[in-house]
Amino acid sequence: MNSAVALNEIYDRLLAHFGPQHWWPGDSPFEIMVGAVLTQNTNWQNVEKAIANLKAAGRLNPAQLAALPTEELAELIRPAGYHNLKAARLKNLLALIKEQGGVETLLSQPTMTLRELLLGVKGIGPETADSIVLYAAGRPVFVVDAYTHRIFSRHGLISEDCDYFQMQDVFMTHLEEDAALFNEYHALIIRVGKEFCKKSKQDCKNCPLIGLNCLH
Incomplete structure (x- = not known):
């Protein structure tokens, strides 16, 4: 599974499981x-x-x-x-x-x-x-964070020692340049990181990404 296919598969699974996140909350x-x-x-x-x-x-x-x-x-x-x-x-x-x-x-x-x-x-x-x-500003720039590193390194899509810009480049290179997509994807990553792919206590059995552990 190549990176573009893997990233889109992950997004589709997370969106199907959690639904739209309506992030970022704010009145202005x-x-x-x-x-x-x-x-x-x-x-x-x-x-x-x-x-x-x-x-x-x-x-x-x-x-x-x-x-x-x-x-x-x-x-x-x-x-x-x-x-x-x-x-x-x-x-x-x-x-x-x-x-x-x-x-x-x-x-x-x-x-x-x-x-x-x-x-x-x-x-x-x-x-x-x-x-x-x-x-x-609504611009198509992908935001990555500690959840991104944890989830995608565990699934083999990024290396353990990659930095912020290397992680960001994976998404910016292999996904359609779309602010709404980047917005939703980042919010979904946070959601799965909080509920399933935790730092010290993973719930892999019930995670919507189960089986996606050999990404390249």
Whole structure:
């Protein structure tokens, strides 16, 4: 089974098993951008609590967050963990948004330009940048994460020691370049990683990918 066939087989199995995931949750591109920063090293339930705090305080827009002292911002996003660090990272992202003339102007940049601008923000790495590019800007850039590495290395589609960009290249090379596909696929990977292909306790017997253990 070649890589393109294998990737499409995995996608079809996951979609048939879980159905559409409707990811990324967010009422606006800016909320998605904030969520992408807040979800670093935590689970989405904690991010939802932090975003709810920002909404309750009437602060979930660029101007209001920029005007908010970093210490107060940190307290509002405390549920997301690493709140002081993430407050600083959000402030760095807000500075880029202001520099570019607003969220809409920033997200309208050509895909690779947008990606490079985001990667130039202190505290934003490839996964966070690509999450913003895919989910907030709707561009066909595949997001990979720890779940991707775990699942696809276990199935032999990527090597144990491959890095972020090598993993990403596997998907970008062998799948149709489509933002909706990339969006759904990434969400499905997270779902199967959480429910079946766990870090230390796998449920291979009931996994929708059972039998797909000899991919090349």
